[in-house]
Amino acid sequence: MAKIIFLVDDSATMLMSVKNTLEIAGFKVETAEDGVKAMAKLTAGLKPDLIITDINMPNMGGIEFIKKARALPGFRFLPILTLTTESQQGRRDEGKQAGATGWLVKPVGGADLVKVIKQVLPGA
Amino acid sequence: MAVQSKNNAEFKKAVWRTFLISTVFVLVLVALSVVFHSTLDFRLGRYEEALFLGLVWLFFGVSQWRLLTVVKQTVTLTPEEQVDIHNAKLRYIFNRISAYVQDHLLIDNKVSMDLDITRDTYAIALLTSVESLNGQTASLMSALNPPYHHDDIDHARPLLEDQITQTAQAITQYLTLSAHIERSLQDRITQFASALNDLKNELNSLNVTSADALHEHNPPHNINDIEEVVYLHLSIDNAIDEQLQVIAYDTKQSALLLLTLMRHLSDDAESIVKYISNANEKNISKMESDMQDSVKFIVSIEKFIQNIQEIPDKLREDIGAIQSASSVIDSLAHLVDSIKEISFQTDILAVNAAIQAAHAGEAGLGFKIVADEVRKLAVNSNNAAEMIESGLEKARHTIQDGLKFKFLDEIMLQMNGASQVMIYVQKLQDSQEDMQQYYKTLFAVINQNNTKLAHDISEVLGSIQYEDVIRQRVERIQEVMVMRNNLLRQLSTQLSQGSSDDLIMQLNSTLTDYVSRESHHNNSLQAKDNDDALPKFELF
Amino acid sequence: MAKILVIDDEEQLRDLIKKMLTRDGHQILMAQDGEEGVRAFHQFNPDLIITDIIMPNKDGIEVIMELLKSYPEFPIIAISGGRRAITAGFNLDSAEMLGVKGILQKPFTHQQLKDIIQKILPV
Numbered sequence: 001m002a003k004i005i006f007l008v009d010d011s012a013t014m015l016m017s018v019k020n021t022l023e024i025a026g027f028k029v030e031t032a033e034d035g036v037k038a039m040a041k042l043t044a045g046l047k048p049d050l051i052i053t054d055i056n057m058p059n060m061g062g063i064e065f066i067k068k069a070r071a072l073p074g075f076r077f078l079p080i081l082t083l084t085t086e087s088q089q090g091r092r093d094e095g096k097q098a099g100a101t102g103w104l105v106k107p108v109g110g111a112d113l114v115k116v117i118k119q120v121l122p123g124a
Numbered sequence: 125m126a127v128q129s130k131n132n133a134e135f136k137k138a139v140w141r142t143f144l145i146s147t148v149f150v151l152v153l154v155a156l157s158v159v160f161h162s163t164l165d166f167r168l169g170r171y172e173e174a175l176f177l178g179l180v181w182l183f184f185g186v187s188q189w190r191l192l193t194v195v196k197q198t199v200t201l202t203p204e205e206q207v208d209i210h211n212a213k214l215r216y217i218f219n220r221i222s223a224y225v226q227d228h229l230l231i232d233n234k235v236s237m238d239l240d241i242t243r244d245t246y247a248i249a250l251l252t253s254v255e256s257l258n259g260q261t262a263s264l265m266s267a268l269n270p271p272y273h274h275d276d277i278d279h280a281r282p283l284l285e286d287q288i289t290q291t292a293q294a295i296t297q298y299l300t301l302s303a304h305i306e307r308s309l310q311d312r313i314t315q316f317a318s319a320l321n322d323l324k325n326e327l328n329s330l331n332v333t334s335a336d337a338l339h340e341h342n343p344p345h346n347i348n349d350i351e352e353v354v355y356l357h358l359s360i361d362n363a364i365d366e367q368l369q370v371i372a373y374d375t376k377q378s379a380l381l382l383l384t385l386m387r388h389l390s391d392d393a394e395s396i397v398k399y400i401s402n403a404n405e406k407n408i409s410k411m412e413s414d415m416q417d418s419v420k421f422i423v424s425i426e427k428f429i430q431n432i433q434e435i436p437d438k439l440r441e442d443i444g445a446i447q448s449a450s451s452v453i454d455s456l457a458h459l460v461d462s463i464k465e466i467s468f469q470t471d472i473l474a475v476n477a478a479i480q481a482a483h484a485g486e487a488g489l490g491f492k493i494v495a496d497e498v499r500k501l502a503v504n505s506n507n508a509a510e511m512i513e514s515g516l517e518k519a520r521h522t523i524q525d526g527l528k529f530k531f532l533d534e535i536m537l538q539m540n541g542a543s544q545v546m547i548y549v550q551k552l553q554d555s556q557e558d559m560q561q562y563y564k565t566l567f568a569v570i571n572q573n574n575t576k577l578a579h580d581i582s583e584v585l586g587s588i589q590y591e592d593v594i595r596q597r598v599e600r601i602q603e604v605m606v607m608r609n610n611l612l613r614q615l616s617t618q619l620s621q622g623s624s625d626d627l628i629m630q631l632n633s634t635l636t637d638y639v640s641r642e643s644h645h646n647n648s649l650q651a652k653d654n655d656d657a658l659p660k661f662e663l664f
Numbered sequence: 665m666a667k668i669l670v671i672d673d674e675e676q677l678r679d680l681i682k683k684m685l686t687r688d689g690h691q692i693l694m695a696q697d698g699e700e701g702v703r704a705f706h707q708f709n710p711d712l713i714i715t716d717i718i719m720p721n722k723d724g725i726e727v728i729m730e731l732l733k734s735y736p737e738f739p740i741i742a743i744s745g746g747r748r749a750i751t752a753g754f755n756l757d758s759a760e761m762l763g764v765k766g767i768l769q770k771p772f773t774h775q776q777l778k779d780i781i782q783k784i785l786p787v
Contacts, residue, residue, distance in 0.1 A: 011592040011595070012248070012251060013247070013251050013588055013589065013591045013592045013595075014589060014592050016251055016254070016255050016585070016588075017254075017585045017586060017588050017589050018585075018589075020255070020258045020581075020585050021582045021585045021586060024262075024578050024581065024582055025578075025582070056596070085592075085593055085596050085645050086644060086645065087644055087645065087658055088644035088658070089658060091644070092658065092662065095664075096664045100664060101663065101664060102661065102662060102663040102664055103661070103662045103664070104660065104661050105658075105660045105661075106589055106592065106593050107586065107587070107589030107590050107592070107593055108586065108589070108660070108661070109582070109583055109585075109586025109587060109589070110579065110581075110582025110583045110585060110586040111579060111582060111583070111586075112586075112661075113586065114582075116661055119663070120663070395761065396761070399757055399758075399761050402753070402754075402757055403754050403757065403758075406751045406753050406754050407749060407750060407751055407754050410749040410751075411749045414749055554748055555748075555749065558747075558748050558749040558750055559749075561718070561723075561750055562749070562750055562754070564725070565725050565750075565754070565755070565758045566758070568725055568726075568729060568758075568762070569758045569761045569762060572729070572761070572762060573761060
């Protein structure tokens with residue numbers, strides 16, 4: 001059974017790039033353009049194996065989205081990675097506190113991204 | 125100070141004027157006295173004349189001097205008057221700054237719109253192109269998977285090439301337009317840097333009084349503030365310019381990277397397609413003829429097997445014929461024996477009868493004739509028996525020989541057929557092995573190269589992420605430009621009231637915030653390796 | 665002076681290659697099929713492998729794929745004479761696509777072998 005990855009980013013470029021890269025590697029990918037749309041999909045029943053989210057998005061940013069997603073039942077141990085241009089320690093700490101599993105700085109290309117995912121998704 | 129030196133200059137001019145006028149006056153007097161001397165006959169001595177002239181000159185000089193001090197007093201302004209002049213000059217400067225800001229805002233708006241157009245039009249075109257490229261690569265890869273059809277590959281490959289060309293064009297357009305935007309932004313920055321310098325120079329030449337000197341009169345604005353505003357403005361432009369350099373560099377480098385990765389993809393796709401067509405040429409035709417031979421072989425082998433299966437039946441038939449022939453011959457042989465026995469017995473009887481007849485005389489003559497007749501009969505039946513016997517023998521041989529011949533012949537034929545069949549079977553095995561080997565190797569190579577293609581297209585997809593990084597950097601520039609322009613707009617309307625401290629503080633914080641935020645987005649292609657730099661991937 | 669592993673099921677050819685390369689000053693190890701070859705690789709850590717393609721018990725293609733998967737840059741030279749419908753060209757093309765550093769068609773001369781080894785192995 002292919003693992004499902006939920007990708008949240010407001011950039012069409014990022015969505016296209018990461019979705020296709022992951023599909024080539026054999027994952028199934030769902031997407032959303034901001035925190036609000038992402039929460040809507042999760043509460044409607046989407047149960048991914050991994051979430052990858054941007055930080056700077058309109059309507060609801062990544063930090064808030066991570067907090068809300070963690071609060072959902074069954075999402076306490078789900079691996080959540082950020083994928084963002086932000087790199088500073090302060091932001092990373094914010095992400096860690098909100099519940100992120102790891103921090104990725106854009107851009108992250110094909111093979112590297114898949115390698116990272118295999119590290120956080122056992123049996124992928 | 126500036127005022128004083130100006131006054132000093134004026135004062136010097138005034139002194140020189142005084143000297144000139146008094147000297148001219150004296151000379152006129154001398155000229156007149158010369159004229160009058162000849163007509164009025166003044167009888168003053170030489171010394172008295174000189175003294176008189178000297179006194180007049182002195183008197184005139186002193187009166188000029190007195191005039192000068194009066195003039196000087198009027199040149200010295202009251203503090204209030206000074207403040208008024210100061211403010212008038214400042215108002216002039218502020219008007220110039222307002223005009224500058226207005227122009228600045230107009231051009232910033234235009235450049236901002238151009239940046240948006242680049243992003244929206246060409247970035248999206250690039251994005252769509254790469255997406256199609258991904259699709260074409262996927263179709264080529266599925267055409268390369270078993271069952272593999274040469275037509276699919278012939279169809280997919282040129283589509284991939286076309287898409288690569290299109291994507292390369294989209295990249296070039298994106299690059300050209302980006303370069304154009306960056307050039308105009310930089311031109312703008314240079315233009316306004318020099319306009320600001322001119323402004324600063326004008327400021328200096330206007331000789332506006334320092335605030336310190338007018339401290340007790342609390343002028344509404346400070347020349348230092350103006351200088352600081354101008355300086356901050358330039359600093360923000362510099363910070364933006366730095367980021368523009370990064371953007372220009374990143375755009376070019378990421379486009380080059382993208383083109384290089386697409387070249388890899390194209391090369392790998394081309395090499396696998398070439399490999400397949402070569403493999404086809406070199407091997408398939410030989411294998412195809414082997415296949416056709418194999419069909420023939422199989423048919424022959426089948427026939428052979430059929431024949432072998434028929435032999436037992438034929439054998440049974442022949443054996444049956446032999447058996448039935450044998451029993452007839454056996455029964456006939458018995459008959460012959462009996463006949464032989466009868467004839468032997470008959471012969472003995474006839475000889476006995478002849479002997480008896482010889483002894484009986486004339487009466488036995490008739491008996492002799494009978495005996496002769498019996499003997500003849502015996503001989504005939506013996507002959508007959510012999511004839512039957514030899515006939516039987518002949519028959520037996522004929523049957524046996526005939527059967528033997530037919531049976532052996534059949535076996536011989538089949539034996540020859542068998543060794544031929546063995547050859548055919550071996551050939552079948554060989555071509556089967558070859559086929560297996562060929563496809564095993566072919567698919568191993570195709571499989572591995574499919575992985576390579578998948579990897580190549582992943583890298584292409586990855587490199588396009590730079591578009592997003594660059595876009596965000598551009599957006600941050602636009603944000604800071606908007607903020608700074610708002611503050612400057614405020615400055616140009618706020619000039620008549622209050623101090624500009626607050627405004628300056630806001631400008632300052634705009635600058636420092638922008639610079640520090642940019643240092644946190646240190647993911648340019650240009651980023652130097654920094655010990656302090658945090659890792660690109662961190663697991664919490 | 666390198667440690668070279670030669671994998672070929674033809675004894676005559678193995679001996680021939682051994683003679684050629686020993687004269688050039690290399691240390692030669694031999695294996696007669698793919699399985700033996702892979703074992704010898706792990707056991708003796710050669711600097712270079714020369715392998716035939718068509719062999720019993722794991723052929724050259726399998727050996728190449730297995731070794732290059734773990735060591736993608738390991739120098740391998742593929743040799744082949746082809747057999748029946750499988751041409752040497754096909755075998756050598758395939759080996760090249762899989763990533764071997766050199767190919768040589770049988771029969772080859774000592775000089776050809778020497779040249780190719782020199783190109784691949786750093787002096």
